[in-house]
Amino acid sequence: MTIFDRITEVQEFLGKNREHAQSPEEKELFLLAIDALWFVWRNGQSYEFESYRKDVESKAPPRVIASFNTRDEAEAWLSAQPEPPDLACVLIADEYHVVLSSRDRSRRSLAPDSGLEYYIEEMTKNGLPPAVATFNTREEADAWFNGQSDPLAQTVIQIGGEHHLAVYYRNINRRAIFPFSIVERLHARRKRREQEGAGE
Structure with a gap:
């Protein structure tokens, strides 16, 4: 079964359970999960999501999205991102750091992470x-x-x-x-x- 089949199957499962939700809040939570899967699909991230799932199943350490030898390299990379990731981890000289960025993308920084x-x-x-x-x-x-x-x-x-x-x-x-x-x-x-x- 492909990742696309699995996503479709989960969306159908969530949709059926949403119909039986006990409250508007529960219905909204089901809709949020369905929309998250659509976001993955429609943004072309299905294979990346599949890779992420493999990491989760293997009980791998916290995932990182990039690795740098120096902080200057990491800062240059972060400055060049038109849409910087938020709360994703990167390695700088084999030390975990988390990327922090504001909603309007005007502020971005790298902070040490203890994950x-x-x-x-x-x-x-x-x-x-x-x-x-x-x-x-x-x-x-x-x-x-x-x-x-x-x-x-x-x-x-x-x-x-x-x-x-x-x-x-x-x-x-x-x-x-x-x-x-x-x-x-x-x-x-x-x-x-x-x-x-x-x-x-």
């Missing part, structure tokens, strides 16, 4: 997952990862005794490796907030 930190924290809440490959150096890990013709969306590996997450962003054909230790930044921010709250 991956929360993602890894959730992965490790019951202990460290097993690593599928072990390397002594980052160079060895990079060579292994780059040598894969069709990598998984994510793979837990170990480099020099530390767990890392090797992530393949299929939508932009980008590979990145993140140390699990980035979760410590999240813990440090929480601790600061607790200390600030206790000091009031």
